[in-house]
Amino acid sequence: MRQWNYLQASFPPDDLDEASGILWSLGTNGIEEDSLRSDRLQIKAYFDPLQDLQALCHDFKAQCRSAGISLFRCTARIQTERDWFRKWRQQLEPFSIGRRFRIVAIERAAHPDASVRAKHNRAAGQSRIPIFIEPGMAFGTGTHETTQLCLEALERHVKPGTTCLDIGTGSGILAIAAAKLGARRVVACDTDPIAIEIAVQNGAENGCAAQVEWILGDIDKTPALRPECLVANLAVELIEQEFSKFALRLKNGATMILSGLLTRQAGRIERLGRRSRLRLVRRATKGEWTCLLYVRPKPGRLSP
Template sequence: MNYKEITLMINHELEPFIADILNEVGANGVVIEDSEELKKGRIETFGEIYELDPADYPESDVRVKVYFSELDYHDGIIETIEEKINQLHDVKVTRLEISTDEVQEEDWANEWKNHFHAFKVSDKFVIVPSWESYDALQEGEHAIHLDPGMAFGTGDHATTSMCLKLIEKYVLPNQSVIDVGTGSGILSIAAHKLGAAPIKALDLDAVAVKVAQDNFEKNDCLDAITAEPGNLLKGETEKRDVIFANILAHIVDLMIDDSYALLNDNGLFITSGIIEEKETMIVEHLERVGYRILEITRDSGWIAIAARKEA
């Protein structure tokens, strides 16, 4: 199957909203290339970090590449994207340029290799793509071997990296976990590396479930993590100690009540995919059902939250 690639050049003010918009129009995959990435000084933060190639990034603003399968694409998608961007309230649109291209399936599979290299994402976790080797692990560090394929979650996006940092801070050995919207499976793998068990990984997208299972096998934890299709927490009855949800704010909002009911007393809810503008809505809902906010972290216009179910 081939894919349609739509490239958007947008100003930075639009970037926190673009993922929501593209999800609404049914995107199969998104790559965000922010010109500011070259200025962040990652080496100073966590030590050995991969070198970014300036050729992969625009000179200014943000380049967004969004993909649709040939079965999902239709001519009205571009018009819909433009309409949704122009309907954003209190967000100035100073750049919006759109172009399209055709992508062969084999080119899609190789696209990640041009952008994704081994890097240390937190104090304890080093992300290593499956096509690279890494022999610089330090004591106390864990390598997470990934081939993201067509699923979200390489650890490089702010939402995923913030979740990983909260996981390494709060998740304990032998805690039971359910990972909602697992994508590449990265959060489930991190929990396994820390000794959590049992772990269940859910995703509405069957492709993501298969990608996650492949990554579990790469990390020698295929038998330790159950991966299956699932619509948020619908149909889940077994209580857990920890729930992860790195998805979009309006979807997080839909599952807050169910997450609280499904957690054991003193259970932990770690969530991200929330733009800063939706922080108040999510925090108020969490507190309304009985959660106590432990920590809120911020990065690049996104937030992540760790919340505790009070006994």
Template sequence: MQWTAIVVETTSEVVEAVSYLLTEAGANGIQVEDAADYAQLKPGKYGPYGEIVDPESLKHRQSGAAITGYFPPNQFGPELIDEIKTRVAKLNEFGLNPGSFKVTFAPVDETDWATEWQKYYHPVRVTHELTIVPQWETYQAHDSEKIIFMDPGMAFGTGTHPTTQLMLQALEISLRGGERMIDVGTGSGILSIAAKLLGAGDVRAYDIDQIAVDSARRNIELNPQAQGITFGVNSLLDGIHTQVDLIVANILAEIIVPLVPQAFENLTPGGKFLTSGIISDKFELCRDTMIKQGFKIDQTLRMKDWYGIIAHKPAEDED
């Protein structure tokens, strides 16, 4: 069966946003080639935050990023190209710079793209404790490493993008053990799996996309230590009224803003709200929205142009 690959060549800054746009337009698979990911690789076979491959041996882009969306025959039409061009151009309105982007397309056999992206995905140690390993590779854990095996398939969250790494760092900082947690926009399920490995208790994960939920469930099967996560299809926290100790969301800033009051409602006093996916131009918007809602900002994390925020809902006896 012949599919269509739509490729958006643009800046590293808009990788997450363009990936989201392509998925929303009907793409059943996303492949990202980002020069910024290569720039973060560090030599050293088993050193802290080092790779188990030689970065110099990897073919990579020299600048910018190319995001490829794979569309089945019933999802693609010539008018889709104009729609994607228009939506990428409008990212400027949200403080994201797509640069002099280019959108192209070409037919491709389904069997060709199904495994093509795997060559860009290698084991990477993303925090002091967490190392992410593709399920098709063998890796021996060392010292205190906790291994997350991933087959990201058609969902986001391989651990290589700064937004995911910031959230994993925030989880490692914040978790003490036994917390009840909600993962909003779970994608590949990587944050829920990491939370379980770091000692979280009851974990519920939601995504608006059934493909993402199915992918996350498959990744749970690769990580027996993370069993027991509950998944569901849901838009943010719409219709959810509960009390948990921790809410995490690695999503775009524009989506974090309407999530803020929902997170505040669903957190216990003292509960923590961890967010990432915040481009630098949107950091103040997200921070100020949280403060206005009543959150206290505990810590901000930054990697290049991306921010993460660790906040908490004040305890009842807290000033």
């Protein structure tokens, strides 16, 4: 069973840099900004399972005190795969996203009781496009705002017969959505082998096996497709790093959907965008998240 060991801490947003410095010096493998409520930023800092979390928590508190950081809370937490599965299965009734999609957990769609199955299939129907998902260990249940922003952008921009590239496919949810909107060819990649395994299964459950090609690796591992739509729901650092590579891949007139950005981080990407040939055509927000939509102008239609 997989296990995540992390410290969950909250402090004023202005102390983020200093608090992160302390966590890196304590050996964190990565820091995730979890939520921002008024004056409190909550983060999760992940550590190797063999490290003593309680001792780390104690050290972090002491170093925050010396640095003058007003730590509101710091707790040591261990989350197991089983907890995560249980949460997903308990919470998930079929739900709608945007104007077109309805997300149904595969377990519910395949329920042994025919009347329950019929109920969920009816719920999925509702003249919406059903996407059947079992996320397993991969990100992409459809419950996260960053995924929802991508789905809403896809339903506006994927036209039947087009080609799409999904970078960081996770459960495969966005690639499946693009295929179900009529994309002729979708290439989806992820650097996590478990995600690809799950995405392949979800693709098959949704009848998309013929349209979607699943690739283990980053954009460099994908075939030299120049898509009409590229979608990437990734951490801001990765988007910064890969922005020009994504932009170069686009066909003229193509759309690029970038999600995974906290609203206060979006300016970092917009600055890169201004130095590129791309045109920012939409900025959509949900909760504390922002999704940027760029278009690569057709020749002769360069933005001023």
